[in-house]
Amino acid sequence: MGETIPIAVPRKGRPLESVLDRLARRLDVPDLADDITSTLRHEKAITKGTIEPESDANKDVYHRLATYSSVDNPTEPEYTLLRDDRAGKPRRIVFDSVTIPLDGVEDVPEDAAIQLIGREEPFRALRTHEFALGFDSADLILEEVVELRPEPLDTIEAINARINPSDTDVRVITGLGDTVYHTLMATPEVAPSAGSLDRAFLEQYDGPLCIEPRYERLVQAVVGTRTLNGVRFVYPEDGREEEAAIADTGLGVYLTVTGSTARDHGLLLGEQLFPSETVLLESAPELTDTTRAVRSLLNGADLETELTVEQ
Missing domain, CATH: 3.40.190.10 (Periplasmic binding protein-like II)
Known part of the structure; x- marks a missing residue:
């Protein structure tokens, strides 16, 4: 396999599902996306107490984690545990990583792949130059770095103009339409x-x-x-x-x-x-020719988004 481009993604919830839906449509991997989404929804329901594990053995969260995760094949999803914020702080199974080959994808180097890597706060992972590309909620960027001004900020397009270059190199590229x-x-x-x-x-x-x-x-x-x-x-x-x-x-x-x-x-x-809305982010200093090609793959005029950013 050639160059693998790591992409920071949320570990759970609507933003991750939006990323998976985007990849399912662009890379024709609907089964992979459905598998991850259904697993996480099932585990969320167990954590909330709305359903019970299917068997006595599956009552143990570590047993379920071992059943779901594939550590030998990176093209199969792997999961990890986090403390949930519900009463009692139960351990919850969340997404960790998966590698998706890009064989035959137009304008992407031969044998390239992307690796989705779960992060609690993908935007911060880009800010510290761990990743060139990532997805996160537009909200977090407002909470972290946009300048407060007397006049309102009412569109996602305006975010980049309010980011002080001395604060971060990360910029918003497009949104995924999960508004x-x-x-x-x-x-x-x-x-x-x-x-x-x-x-x-x-x-x-x-x-x-x-x-x-x-x-x-x-x-x-x-x-x-x-x-x-x-x-x-x-x-x-x-x-x-x-x-x-x-x-x-x-x-x-x-x-x-x-x-x-x-x-x-x-x-x-x-x-x-x-x-x-969930947005695609980039850290300009980390970009390579391959990451630019992957960015173009993830972007596209087919997106129905509140966001339109000049490239």
Whole structure:
């Protein structure tokens, strides 16, 4: 086998599934993608307690890990264990690595391959020059490195312009289209009786705004620091459902897909402040001719994404 290009990917969840779906379509490996996705969904259900292991032997997480993982054949997926953040901190099986040959792929050197390598925070792995390419949530980049400015950041395209080159060489290349939105929401008592529930309303608002603690910097970036004058961040209590906490506060920002849970709590949906999407990242100093070819393979006009970045 020729050159193998390592690519940092999330270990679990929607972002990893989006990467696998992308590779299934571009490299015609649907069985591999389905195998990894179904295994991780099954293990998530066991960790959550919604299903039981299929046999007494499979109750042992180490037994299941050994059953799933292939250490002798790198083209078969390997898994590892992490502590889950649920009550009791149970061990959870997550993705570790797999190698995918690129034989016959146009414009890629002969005998090249890619190796997907699971990382808890792929963006940080690129920042420390461990990888040239990787996938991660656009949210993490906002949380880590974008400059906070008075004006809002409302598109993923604008991220690169707000990254200080002295902070990192990593840049966003494209998105994968698995879009959910950070949405402004409020109770009818707090929402404007006339006009829209949007940034303009928030700029006139004085009072508490309920958000997840990890999204504090993200909200500052996407709303703009000028808009937040007079706004005080409050956070859900441990174990409290986010939409319920926002309903108690009267106003908040949270990720929504359909918004049905928010409506169940009597909340009105306002402006979609920022699209959260899995993005392809590159670290320019680490690029080679082969990694550029792989980047082009992973990118493409067929992507239905909120993101369009000039190359």
